Amino acid sequence: MKHEILAPLAGKIMQLNIETGGKVEEDEEAIIIEAMKMETPIYSPCNGTVKEIKVKEGDTVEEDDVLAIVEE
Amino acid sequence: MRQYFEKMTEFGHPLKEGQIKRTEENVKQIKEEETKLAQEIERIKNVGLPEEKINARGQMTVWQRLEYLVDPGTWCPLHTIYNPQNNEEGTTNVIDGLGKISGKWAVIIGFDNKLYAGAWVPGQAENVLRATDLAKRLNIPLVWLVNCSGVKLPEQEKFYGDRRGSGTTFFRHAELEQMGIPVLAGIYGTNPAGGGYQGISPTVLFAHKDCNIAVGGGGILSGMSPKGFFDLDGAEQLIDAAKKYKVTPPGSAKIHFDETGFFRYVFEEEKGVLDGLKDYMKEMPAYNPKFFRVAEPKAPKFPAEDLYRLIPYNQKQVYNFDEVLSRLVDGSEHMEFRPEYGPEVYTGLCKVDGFLVGVIGNRQGYLGKGYPEYADYPGIGGKLYRQGLIKLNEFVTLCGRDRVPIIWFQDTSGIDVGDIAEKAELLGLGQGLIYSIQQTDVPMMLVVLRKGTAAAHYIMGGPTANRHNAFTLGVPTTEIYVMHGETAAVASYSRRLVKEKDAGRPLDPVIEAMNKLAQEYHDNSRPIYCAQHGLVDEMVQMDSIRNYLVAFAGAANQNPKSICPQHQMLLPRTIKG
Numbered sequence: 001m002k003h004e005i006l007a008p009l010a011g012k013i014m015q016l017n018i019e020t021g022g023k024v025e026e027d028e029e030a031i032i033i034e035a036m037k038m039e040t041p042i043y044s045p046c047n048g049t050v051k052e053i054k055v056k057e058g059d060t061v062e063e064d065d066v067l068a069i070v071e072e
Numbered sequence: 073m074r075q076y077f078e079k080m081t082e083f084g085h086p087l088k089e090g091q092i093k094r095t096e097e098n099v100k101q102i103k104e105e106e107t108k109l110a111q112e113i114e115r116i117k118n119v120g121l122p123e124e125k126i127n128a129r130g131q132m133t134v135w136q137r138l139e140y141l142v143d144p145g146t147w148c149p150l151h152t153i154y155n156p157q158n159n160e161e162g163t164t165n166v167i168d169g170l171g172k173i174s175g176k177w178a179v180i181i182g183f184d185n186k187l188y189a190g191a192w193v194p195g196q197a198e199n200v201l202r203a204t205d206l207a208k209r210l211n212i213p214l215v216w217l218v219n220c221s222g223v224k225l226p227e228q229e230k231f232y233g234d235r236r237g238s239g240t241t242f243f244r245h246a247e248l249e250q251m252g253i254p255v256l257a258g259i260y261g262t263n264p265a266g267g268g269y270q271g272i273s274p275t276v277l278f279a280h281k282d283c284n285i286a287v288g289g290g291g292i293l294s295g296m297s298p299k300g301f302f303d304l305d306g307a308e309q310l311i312d313a314a315k316k317y318k319v320t321p322p323g324s325a326k327i328h329f330d331e332t333g334f335f336r337y338v339f340e341e342e343k344g345v346l347d348g349l350k351d352y353m354k355e356m357p358a359y360n361p362k363f364f365r366v367a368e369p370k371a372p373k374f375p376a377e378d379l380y381r382l383i384p385y386n387q388k389q390v391y392n393f394d395e396v397l398s399r400l401v402d403g404s405e406h407m408e409f410r411p412e413y414g415p416e417v418y419t420g421l422c423k424v425d426g427f428l429v430g431v432i433g434n435r436q437g438y439l440g441k442g443y444p445e446y447a448d449y450p451g452i453g454g455k456l457y458r459q460g461l462i463k464l465n466e467f468v469t470l471c472g473r474d475r476v477p478i479i480w481f482q483d484t485s486g487i488d489v490g491d492i493a494e495k496a497e498l499l500g501l502g503q504g505l506i507y508s509i510q511q512t513d514v515p516m517m518l519v520v521l522r523k524g525t526a527a528a529h530y531i532m533g534g535p536t537a538n539r540h541n542a543f544t545l546g547v548p549t550t551e552i553y554v555m556h557g558e559t560a561a562v563a564s565y566s567r568r569l570v571k572e573k574d575a576g577r578p579l580d581p582v583i584e585a586m587n588k589l590a591q592e593y594h595d596n597s598r599p600i601y602c603a604q605h606g607l608v609d610e611m612v613q614m615d616s617i618r619n620y621l622v623a624f625a626g627a628a629n630q631n632p633k634s635i636c637p638q639h640q641m642l643l644p645r646t647i648k649g
C-alpha cells in the first residue's frame with residue numbers, strides 16, 4: 001500500500017533524511033520544512049520503503065504538495 | 073475524588089531508536105552547557121578562603137553548615153551564580169535555596185563566611201529580597217545562617233542606601249513575621265552593625281557561644297577622628313582602641329544571653345546551633361502532606377535523561393511538549409483541559425509528588441489547517457493566538473478557584489502581531505491573562521524551556537508576576553530576550569539601510585552594526601548570563617527539573633493560607649464534562 005508524505009504547510013525543504021529505495025519507520029523524521037523561522041519535521045506515515053522523492057533540498061513547496069511516496 | 077486523581081490518563085511514549093540516534097549531538101550540546109554551569113558553581117563554592125583555613129579556626133563553612141542542616145536529597149539551590157552588579161568576587165556572598173529541615177520545607181539562606189567574613193556586597197540585597205519574597209509566596213519558614221561582618225566598606229555606596237538596599241531585609245523580616253511566617257536564625261561569628269540587624273531581626277535566635285551581634289562593631293567604637301583628618305597621634309589612639317575591642321567585641325553571647333535575653337539559646341558547638349534549628353523546625357506550622365495529596369507519589373513512567381533528546385538545542389527545531397511533560401510528572405499521567413481548543417498551549421492537571429498542580433506549556437510546531445481561525449496565515453506553536461489566550465485565562469482562573477498551584481513552561485516567541493491579531497483582541501486578552509493571574513493568589517513557578525520572549529514572557533507566569541511567581545528556572549536551552557537578535561537588528565536598522573542605499577553610500581557599516589547587535593543579543597541571552605543577571609533564579613540541569621517541581625509542590629502545600637476541599641473542586645469536573 002502506498003502512502004503520500006504531504007507538506008503540512010508552505011515552506012522550504014531544508015533537509016531530506018530519506019533516499020529513494022531506503023527503508024523508513026513509522027514516525028521517523030523523514031523531511032524537514034523550514035517555515036515561519038521554524039524547522040518543522042515531517043514524519044513517515046508507516047514502516048516501508050521510499051518509492052519516490054518529489055522534492056530536493058532548497059525547493060519551495062505549497063501546503064498539501066506531495067513530497068514523497070512510501071510503500072508499506 | 074480518588075476516581076479523578078488516583079489514576080489519570082497516561083501520556084507520552086518511549087523514545088524510538090531513530091530518535092535516539094539522531095539526537096546524539098543534541099545531548100552533547102546540552103551537556104556542554106551543563107559543564108559550563110558546573111564550572112561556574114564550583115567557582116562560587118571556592119570563592120574566598122579555602123575550607124581548610126576556616127575549619128582550622130574551628131568554624132564550619134556555610135556550605136558545610138547547609139549540608140549538615142538540610143535533609144539529604146532535598147536541597148534545591150537558587151541564585152547560585154547570581155551576580156547582578158558584576159562584583160569582582162563573582163558572588164552576592166549569600167547562598168540560598170529551598171530545602172527540607174526535619175522533614176519540613178523552608179527557604180534557607182546563609183552568608184558565605186569564606187569571603188570577607190560574610191560581608192554585605194553589591195547585589196546581595198536583591199538576592200536576599202528574592203529569598204524573603206519566596207518565603208512569603210510559599211508561606212514557609214525562612215531560616216538564616218547569619219555570619220555577617222557588615223558592609224564591605226569600599227563599596228558601600230552601591231548597596232547601603234536605596235529603596236531596595238541591604239537594610240530593606242530587616243523590614244522584610246518584620247513583614248514576614250506580621251504575616252505569621254517564622255524567621256529562624258542560627259548566628260555565628262562577628263556580626264556588627266548591619267550584621268547585628270541581620271542577627272536581631274529574625275524571630276528566634278540560636279547563637280554559637282563565640283558569636284556576637286551589636287549595633288556597631290569594635291572597629292568603629294573609637295568614633296570619627298576629632299581633628300577631621302588622621303595623623304600619627306590619632307593612629308596611636310586607634311591602635312589602642314582596636315586592641316581593646318579585638319579582645320572583647322561588643323554584643324557577645326554573654327551580653328545577649330545573660331543580660332538582654334535576645335539569644336533564646338546558646339550552643340557550645342557549631343553543630344549544636346544547627347541541631348537547635350532542626351529541633352525547632354519540627355514544631356513549625358505545616359500540614360501533614362496527606363492532607364493535600366490526591367494520590368501516592370509516583371516517579372514518571374519515562375526517565376528524565378530523555379529530556380536531553382526531547383528538547384532541541386537548536387532553537388529552530390520543533391518538539392513535542394507533551395513528551396517533555398511526561399518525563400516530569402507523577403506516573404506520566406494527566407487530565408488535559410480543553411485539548412480541542414487553543415492547540416498552541418497545553419493546559420492540564422498533573423501530579424507532582426502526589427500533589428495536584430496545574431501545568432501550562434507552549435506547544436511547538438505547525439498547528440494545523442485553519443488555525444488561527446481569525447487569520448489567513450498558518451499558526452505555529454510558541455506563538456499565542458486568540459483561543460490559546462482565552463484558554464489560559466480560563467485555566468488560570470479555575471486553578472485559582474480550586475487553590476491549585478501552577479507550573480508554567482515557556483518556550484514562546486510571543487503573541488501574534490498585526491492588525492488581524494489586533495482585531496482578534498490579543499492585546500486585551502494578554503493583559504487579561506495578567507489580571508487572571510493576579511486574582512488567583514496561588515503560588516506559581518516557571519521553567520523557561522527555551523525561549524522567553526516578548527510580552528509572552530511576562531504574561532505566562534514570568535518573574536515579572538512578582539506576587540505569584542515563586543521562582544523561575546532556566547535550563548541549558550534557555551534564551552531570554554525581548555525579541556530574537558536578528559529581529560532586533562532588522563527593527564533597528566532597516567530604515568537606515570534604505571537611507572544609505574538611497575544616498576548611494578556603502579551598506580557594509582550598517583550590516584556590520586546589525587551583525588554586532590544580533591551577536592550581543594545572543595551573548596546576553598545565554599543561560600549563564602540569565603542566571604548571573606537574575607532573569608532566572610537558577611539554571612539547572614535537565615535531569616534536575618523534577619527536583620524543583622517536587623520542592624515547589626511540597627512547599628506550596630505545606631501551609632497554604634487558603635484551601636479548596638478536593639470534593640468541591642470545579643476544574644476536574646470541567647475537564648471530565
